[in-house]
């Protein structure tokens with residue numbers, strides 16, 4: 344395919360998506376905040392800090408200039424961490440041509456407002472927004488390993504336009520009109536990855552991991568459906584699919600952070616050592632606020648909140664979850 348695309352954000356995910364698109368034949372303007380990173384990308388043709396071992400194809404043009412990055416492109420891909428989405432969108436807006444589609448690839452909720460990121464982008468005046476989500480670690484996409492994702496947009500034509508751009512023999516893209524469900528699945532699974540990481544760090548075993556993933560999905564869907572997502576979306580790639588990969592992959596930063604918490608390391612030390620974004624930390628606080636506001640039961644999220652923000656010893660979470668009053672598995676009564 345031909346054409347040009349702006350990828351905004353040159354961390355792990357932005358770089359991997361730029362590599363995928365450049366291999367497909369697009370010219371990709373890869374925007375990074377820091378000049379040192381642009382120099383390294385140009386000279387070494389590799390993003391050593393964020394995606395080591397993956398060569399950048401010639402079609403990738405790194406830049407710190409947002410105007411240059413977005414000039415005459417066919418699509419804008421936003422790959423900055425969720426806490427940077429609003430400001431980046433605001434800086435981007437003056438350079439966007441009317442009707443240009445912006446695909447958000449970050450997974451999180453805005454901490455102050457508890458909003459989904461597509462809501463943040465709409466508030467910043469971006470008109471055509473799509474969301475790309477699903478089980479897709481940058482390290483594997485960068486190496487061209489088979490990956491499936493979902494593109495959600497309110498407008499079918501927008502979703503299919505983005506689908507065509509990303510679709511590749513190594514990268515299969517499905518569409519879904521349920522933007523709300525796709526965004527909640529992608530954001531909230533990071534909380535459960537922290538939880539399963541903690542369980543793994545504590546050595547609690549395979550049964551505990553499966554329990555957290557399954558009951559974690561229940562509380563993700565509870566909140567997501569209450570706030571307008573479709574139940575079936577949580578059984579899809581952006582729901583259970585991403586939950587599985589994030590709770591089991593050695594590449595997941597959220598899972599690795601959880602493991603270190605389980606091993607007794609302090610959160611601040613873990614985050615500074617990671618050098619990459621651990622989205623689940625902020626998302627836990629946002630989701631816990633939403634759960635309280637809408638009176639949704641999210642016991643795992645509540646425990647993770649107390650560990651992250653109130654210093655609760657991780658071992659105490661086991662009893663807190665296991666010794667709750669008995670309950671049914673499904674909420675709509677079968678008797």
Ligand SMILES: NC(=O)C1=CN([C@@H]2O[C@H](COP(=O)(O)OP(=O)(O)OC[C@H]3O[C@@H](n4cnc5c(N)ncnc54)[C@H](O)[C@@H]3O)[C@@H](O)[C@H]2O)C=CC1
Nearest residue numbers: 353354355356357423424425427449450479480481619620
């Ligand atoms: N790494 C992965 O495999 C995947 C990541 N994502 C999502 O993509 C988003 C970005 O993640 P990664 O690229 O992995 O993160 P990263 O930690 O690898 O890179 C983040 C990049 O954003 C830059 N950055 C940090 N603060 C910024 C700010 N205030 N303004 C502008 N740029 C800023 C950093 O300098 C860095 O280049 C996250 O929401 C993540 O959940 C989604 C799918 C896969």
Ligand SMILES: O=C(CO)COP(=O)(O)O
Nearest residue numbers: 477478479480595596597
């Ligand atoms: O969303 C991801 C994979 O689909 C990335 O997960 P981590 O942020 O935990 O690495």
